[in-house]
Amino acid sequence: MAAVSAAILCQLKAGDHIVAARALFGSCRWVVETLAPKYGIEFTLIDGRFLENWEKAVKPNTKVFFLESPTNPTLEVVDIEGVAKIANQIGAKVIVDNVFATPLLQKPLELGAHIVVYSATKHIDGQGRCLGGVILSDKEWINEHLHDYFRHTGPALSPFNAWTLLKGIETLPLRVRQQSENASRVADFLAEQNQVAKVIYPGRKDHPQADIIARQMKGGSTLVCFEMKGGKEAAFALQNALDVVLISNNLGDSKSLITHPATTTHKNLSDEARAELGISPGTVRFSAGIEDSEDLIEDFARALKSVQA
Ligand SMILES: Cc1ncc(COP(=O)(O)O)c(C=O)c1O
Known part of the structure; x- marks a missing residue:
């Protein structure tokens, strides 16, 4: 969840707006619905299965689209390429929580998403040993938004957990x-x-x-x-x-x-x-x-x- 919340919060400020698919893991929904508004970040939750809902929810201050696909637990899917096209028209970033798909079965960056997050606690570890998270994006976004946020707020893995997760990737x-x-x-x-x-x-x-x-x-x-x-x-x-x-x-x-x-x-x-x-x-x-x-x-x-x- 540190990866999910960092990916969302590092790039937003008071007055910005998130559009998120309502079918989210409970804690992800809490970050969007409860945490972000405390800092003046607005949100709209939609039924993410239909592209027109993403289009309709856009406001002049929309900066981030956030979705899971397939969703936890009902395995709905969102058309990632379609959502990325809408986001690109307004200069917003698409964050995909790809945990249910795994990096093997779906590659959101290739479909046009800008940022991908994983709970590495799941398939990447794969043996219930440690908690961890991953954020993927291009170097420019990482340097501009994530780097300082990460360094100064400290959602860091212990070296041992990082090593365990790397062994998991093998x-x-x-x-x-x-x-x-x-x-x-x-x-x-x-x-x-x-x-x-x-x-x-x-x-x-x-x-x-x-x-x-x-x-x-x-x-x-x-x-x-x-x-x-x-x-x-x-x-x-x-x-x-x-x-x-x-x-x-x-x-x-x-x-x-x-x-x-x-x-x-x-x-x-x-x-x-x-x-x-x-x-x-x-x-x-x-x-x-x-x-x-x-x-x-x-x-x-x-x-x-x-x-x-
Ligand atoms: C879709 C999704 N995203 C994020 C998380 C959070 O993962 P963690 O428990 O590693 O913080 C979960 C956990 O179940 C999840 O299912």
Whole structure:
């Protein structure tokens, strides 16, 4: 979150305006909605799936567009190239939180984004060892905006954590490949189950934005979002019955992890805001690890037996 907040705040001043997609990780939304306005920075939250919403939200003082794609947890996508074109017309900068896509499956700078941020705590570390973040941009932006902000406010990694994250990068492609394959197999399995109302996975043809995904992503992500028919009770029963898959709010780990967004990552949102994002009491987020996919499917098959259809 230090990387996300630095990337946003280092380039803004009182009187500036941010347009952000409303589908953001809870803390990212807090930075935009609660922290930035304390310093006189205005914001507009939009449904980022539709390019016309970005255009309509622009004001004379708009300086930054901020988005996640795919989003946490409902895996909506934003047309990054389209948003970058709108931003370029008004001289605003596009910041993409690329954590759900990983650097392997989506390259926002090549799509026209100006700044990319990662929680390195996720896939880059990949083994739940340390917190970290990354900000990518061109040298000019880094020198003009980030350099002094960073030096004087101190969101620095310890050398040991930096070393650990660099070691993580060595195996990142292998892990993301296996995790994406596992996510894809689990998504297809879940889509066939009676207890499951809906599966959202960017690698499936039935994803509502499959055309944008085909244009801007090289794979389907390592995460799957699905909705249990029996709401929160069924979601909890499933999570508790899983053995191989562990309950945790982390994601991108070598171990498969599962979480219930409405009571964890997005619990601070109002019921209305959660509903707007498609997060229901039955919504579950699965982060695929590097286990054998057969073990994961067996685990889900067994755990689902303890959940009423
Ligand atoms: C999309 C997204 N951005 C940023 C973060 C923040 O990451 P960290 O926990 O490393 O501060 C998270 C954490 O879940 C996230 O999902």
